[in-house]
Amino acid sequence: MRTRVGKYSVIHLPFPLPESQEMRSPPPRRACIIRQCDQYEPTVQSEAEALANAGFDVEVICISSADSPRRVVVNGVTIIRMPVRLRSSMVGKAIDYGLFFLFAAGRVSIQHIRRPYAVVQANSLPDFLVFAALVPKLLGCRVVAYMQEPTPELAATIPGREWMTSFLTRIEQWAIRFADHSVTVTDQLRRRYIERGAAADQVTVVLNCADPAILLANWSPAPIESKSGFVVVCHGTIADRYGQDTIIDAARTLRDEIPGLRVVITGRGPGTRDMVRAIESYELQDVVQFEGWVSKARLNDILHSADVGVVAQKASPYSHLVHTNKMIDYWIFGLPVIASRLHAVSQLYDDEVVEYFDPGNASDLAAAIRRLHMDPARRAKLARNGKLAHLRNGWATQRVSYLNVFNSLLGNVATRTPEKPGQESAPVRRGGRHDGLHQTESSDWAPTGV
Numbered sequence: 256m257r258t259r260v261g262k263y264s265v266i267h268l269p270f271p272l273p274e275s276q277e278m279r280s281p282p283p284r285r286a287c288i289i290r291q292c293d294q295y296e297p298t299v300q301s302e303a304e305a306l307a308n309a310g311f312d313v314e315v316i317c318i319s320s321a322d323s324p325r326r327v328v329v330n331g332v333t334i335i336r337m338p339v340r341l342r343s344s345m346v347g348k349a350i351d352y353g354l355f356f357l358f359a360a361g362r363v364s365i366q367h368i369r370r371p372y373a374v375v376q377a378n379s380l381p382d383f384l385v386f387a388a389l390v391p392k393l394l395g396c397r398v399v400a401y402m403q404e405p406t407p408e409l410a411a412t413i414p415g416r417e418w419m420t421s422f423l424t425r426i427e428q429w430a431i432r433f434a435d436h437s438v439t440v441t442d443q444l445r446r447r448y449i450e451r452g453a454a455a456d457q458v459t460v461v462l463n464c465a466d467p468a469i470l471l472a473n474w475s476p477a478p479i480e481s482k483s484g485f486v487v488v489c490h491g492t493i494a495d496r497y498g499q500d501t502i503i504d505a506a507r508t509l510r511d512e513i514p515g516l517r518v519v520i521t522g523r524g525p526g527t528r529d530m531v532r533a534i535e536s537y538e539l540q541d542v543v544q545f546e547g548w549v550s551k552a553r554l555n556d557i558l559h560s561a562d563v564g565v566v567a568q569k570a571s572p573y574s575h576l577v578h579t580n581k582m583i584d585y586w587i588f589g590l591p592v593i594a595s596r597l598h599a600v601s602q603l604y605d606d607e608v609v610e611y612f613d614p615g616n617a618s619d620l621a622a623a624i625r626r627l628h629m630d631p632a633r634r635a636k637l638a639r640n641g642k643l644a645h646l647r648n649g650w651a652t653q654r655v656s657y658l659n660v661f662n663s664l665l666g667n668v669a670t671r672t673p674e675k676p677g678q679e680s681a682p683v684r685r686g687g688r689h690d691g692l693h694q695t696e697s698s699d700w701a702p703t704g705v
Contacts, residue, residue: 284373284665286311287363289387291355291380293318293341295334297465298580299378302401303332304466305654306661309669311373314366316359318351335362352381364390372396373665379403382423382430392433397664400434402427403463405444408573412496428452436660443599444576461657463580464650467587474555484515485628488561488590490554491581493524496574498567498595500526503533503543504617505624510542513628519557523548558588563627563634566594570614575599582609586645591637593623603648608640 286306290299299315307313307330319325319336327334337358342351363375367390375392376399377385385400392398406427407420431437431453439445440463449455487506493499499520506518520530520543527547534543549557558564564585568574575598582600585592594600595614610627612619627634655670662668 283310283312285314285370286661287314287316287366287372287375288378289316289359289363289375289384290378291318291352291359291384293320293336295323295329297469298463300329300332300469301464301466301650301654302376302657304330304469305658307331309658309661316362318355337362356381356384356387359384360387360389363388367391367394367396374399374661376401377434379430380406380409382406382427385430385434392435397435398433399660399664400430400437402431402437402439402444402448402458405447405573405576408447408571408576412571412573424451431457435664438657438660441577441599441603443602447576459656459660461660462648462653463578464583464653465580466650466654470551470584470587471555474552476559477556484517485513485563486561487516487518487563487565487624488520488557488585489518489565489567489581490521490557490584491579493520493522493526493530495526496569496571497524497526497579498569498615499530500533501567501569501615501617501620502565503530503537503539505621506539506542507537508618508621509624510539512625516542518543519546519561520544521546521549521554521557555588558584558590561588561590563624564588564590564592565620565624566592566600567620568595568597568614570595570597574614578603583645586638586641589638589642591627591634592641593620593627595620604644608637608644610637 288299288303288306290296292299295315295317299317303313303315313332315332315334317334317336318339318341323334323336325336325338337355339351339355339358342348363372366372367375371394372391374397375388377387378401379385380403382400382402385398388396388398407423410419410423427448428451431448434457437448437453437458438461439448439458440461442460445458445460448458487502489499489502491497502518502520506516509516531545534540534545546553546557564581566579566582566585568579574595578600582592582594591610592608593610593612596611597614600609601611610623610633612623627637658668658670662670
């Protein structure tokens with residue numbers, strides 16, 4: 256006897272039907288960022304998460320760190336650390352550059368053969384790191400060179416390495432020509448690359464930003480009671496070109512003029528030993544507080560409690576072409592900025608945004624600190640205008656410029672800012688300075704600069 260099957264009855268088969276090609280969603284395109292650093296820097300994290308939010312499966316290849324696992328996934332981005340460590344000597348750095356290049360080239364080559372990348376991005380330094388993508392490029396992968404610093408000019412600022420500038424210029428231009436497109440961080444630096452031979456339509460400027468949501472993640476500002484004193488802060492790489500000695504000399508001038516003056520310096524670098532020696536020799540331990548390399552949470556606490564941030568970079572062919580990230584960090588935390596008057600910065604931000612002083616001039620820096628100490632209204636105005644500079648040139652803008660590079664190379668890359676459940680807030684000082692928290696006007700408000 257036959258059983259009649261109704262028109263709308265469900266028939267269960269004892270085996271699965273093959274999924275049609277139309278039913279399958281295509282796998283996400285793969286992207287890789289190579290960066291020779293032992294930190295997963297906020298700028299690199301911002302770039303990686305922008306690509307991930309645009310639909311890419313993203314890997315970041317960087318250097319091993321004692322307190323970080325070899326492989327970890329952060330906000331959908333896979334971070335892979337190569338077994339290379341940072342060394343400070345010139346020979347050690349050369350070895351590190353070579354080892355990391357080999358490990359990175361081997362990794363991306365093997366991975367591309369197994370599961371092809373759509374694009375590989377290499378962030379300088381060194382410029383030749385982009386050639387680690389040779390095998391993927393030969394097999395059809397697109398390559399982006401992220402040229403963050405002018406290597407020849409940087410070498411010229413380091414005594415004993417001036418002879419390298421011509422050779423480094425050639426590597427720089429080879430790297431730009433090898434890449435399908437290059438990104439750099441200021442208009443001045445783009446013009447310099449073009450002057451040296453790069454094609455104008457192959458270089459895009461993306462101001463070097465970090466998303467404040469990343470900088471402020473998992474951190475809450477601690478309450479700050481009303482207090483006396485005046486806190487000046489400077490953080491980042493410690494080297495002669497960044498002018499920590501200028502700050503120390505200014506502190507010597509002001510120690511008896513400004514009651515409760517405290518200068519907080521954090522970071523690491525080749526100039527650390529000389530800086531510590533200068534603090535001790537001038538007996539400034541009661542004024543200058545050096546904390547070394549600090550955690551992100553501790554740095555946020557320091558910036559949150561400070562009154563003024565200082566960028567004391569000295570004048571050089573290198574410094575006139577770049578910005579510094581620390582200026583942007585100060586604005587995120589509502590701090591007024593005192594900075595040396597350098598071309599790339601002063602041509603973008605005028606005296607209503609930054610309190611300028613002559614590069615390397617400790618007396619002029621001391622005068623700038625003195626002016627802001629005596630004029631709270633000026634401090635508030637600079638902090639307010641710094642926030643407006645963010646709103647014009649911040650991550651919401653730079654993110655679109657950055658993703659447009661990939662859209663031009665690959666097509667079909669979403670550049671619109673994704674919706675977020677809540678807005679990030681930027682902490683601002685309390686206790687007689689500011690009250691409460693500033694809510695950003697966009698969930699993607701972010702800093703500008705390099």
